[in-house]
Amino acid sequence: MGEIDNDLLLKNFFAEVSEVERDNEVLRILSCFKLNAFEFLNLPFDSSLEDVKKQYRKLSLLVHPDKCKHPQAKEAFGALAKAQQLLLEPQEREYILSQVNAAKEELLAKRKKQLKKDNASKIKSLVEEGKYEQQYQQSEEFQRQLKQKVQELLTEQEWRRRKMQMRISEEEGRLKKDEEETKEMWKRKREHEEQWEGTRENRVSSWRDFMKTGKKGKKGEIRPPKLKTEDPNKSYVQRPVKRG
Structure with a gap:
């Protein structure tokens, strides 16, 4: 029952919110760093x-x-x-x-180096047994x-992911x-x-015809007469020599 009452109170409250406030919230959401979901909801990292x-x-609702x-x-609304x-x-x-944890460790390591140079802060930190550091982290x-550091790390990781995806796509x-x-x-x-297979019958038929006829001319073919050679030792045909 209490939860229902809270919902009604919430709806009644936002019914009275001005358009300017709604518009400002839209602009805030759209200006958020895209990779930080906590920022869209305007929440701390330990939520x-x-x-x-x-x-x-x-x-x-807003x-x-x-x-x-x-x-x-x-x-x-979709971004939320x-x-x-x-x-x-x-x-x-x-x-x-x-x-977030990696960013926090990096910032604290940097602060530790700074404290070594700042004796007053170092002594105060030791005296209050870590209370000073807790206050600093909540500041x-x-x-x-x-x-800012989380944004840098998320950006770096996203860039690496995209480069890897690009390499995978190229491969x-x-x-x-x-x-x-290959196909x-x-x-x-x-x-x-x-x-080659389609011309097989033609090739076989041509080969068979060749084997049947050999070098013989076709039947009925007229051939020119062979000329006698002057030198019987020569196998080629010589032209007849005119004698005076």
Whole structure:
């Protein structure tokens, strides 16, 4: 019953939201970094699955195309739905959080080097037994740096993924081309064999005719008379020699 009442309160609240606020939220969503699903939902990186669902419901009502008159409301609404889907999908969520952890480790390692040079900060950190570091990690400055570093890492990973996909596509294209050339070669070979087989009867018939007739002329064929040679030792035919 309490959950239903909350839904009614939420709907009543957004019914009073001005168009300017709706339009601003659409613009915020569309300006988000494409690879950071947390940014679309305007959530910190340590948000729970329940936080994701609640925030999606809240923002989706705000920019729903039936409620918001902004021309890109539908696009913003779709971006929110995709962000929620990514964060609720275990593998995708784990991937994003792995980049968040890598970014955090890199920033903290950099800060550790800075503390070695800053004795006052180092002493304060030791005295308060880590409380100082917790406050630092919760500060707006650290969260801003963390968000920026996560964006850099996600961009780098996406670039690597696209390069790998490009190489795979090129290799697939090369293999496909080789396959097509091989098919064309076998096709030409089959056509040649079929043509050769198609002329088999003619070739056999011609050979049989040749074997029957040999070098003999055809029956009824008129041949010119052979000329006698002057030299009986010569096998070729000589022209007759005129005698004075």
